Amino acid sequence: MQIRHILLYGIIGISFLLLFVGWWYRSQPDVEIGRRLVVNSCGVCHDLTAAQNHERGPYLWGVYNRHAGSSGFNHSEAFLNKISGSDFIWDDKNLNAFISNPSKFIPRTEMGKHDSKHPTAFSGIESASNREDVIAFLKTLR
């Protein structure tokens, strides 16, 4: 093999490696983006600190892998019906489905409800990669 072939294949090999590393890096959830999203979109209704206060919704400290409804918060009937009878844990799959569209996952949940007492409601996070970022940050709340 000639030296210029070795160089050529070397350059092609390194280029693929860099492309792969770039792709892998961008496909990882970003905890810092998640933190900003959670502070801005969830913090209006949820306490995110170790103080574990109930606000409009239950506190989110330690929510990852927590049993749904186990915080002592006064949940809606819709929510309690959804989680009853099964071992309902806030794992990646359930968190992803809930924050994607709360009212679709749990019809009539308080989290997605507008009413006279609570004019704001949470309709969900459309972007799948932003939901991954949010869940990555929720995991750090412990």
Ligand code: HEC
């Ligand atoms: C408009 C207020 C509001 C916003 C904004 C909001 N939530 Fe909620 N959330 C609630 C309420 C109210 C409940 C209780 C739901 C029920 O009982 O029907 C709840 C319940 C939850 C639960 C269930 C907790 C448990 O202990 O079982 C999780 C998880 C959750 N919210 C995550 C989030 C995340 C993550 C965000 C931001 C991406 C968010 N929420 C934004 C009001 C809100």
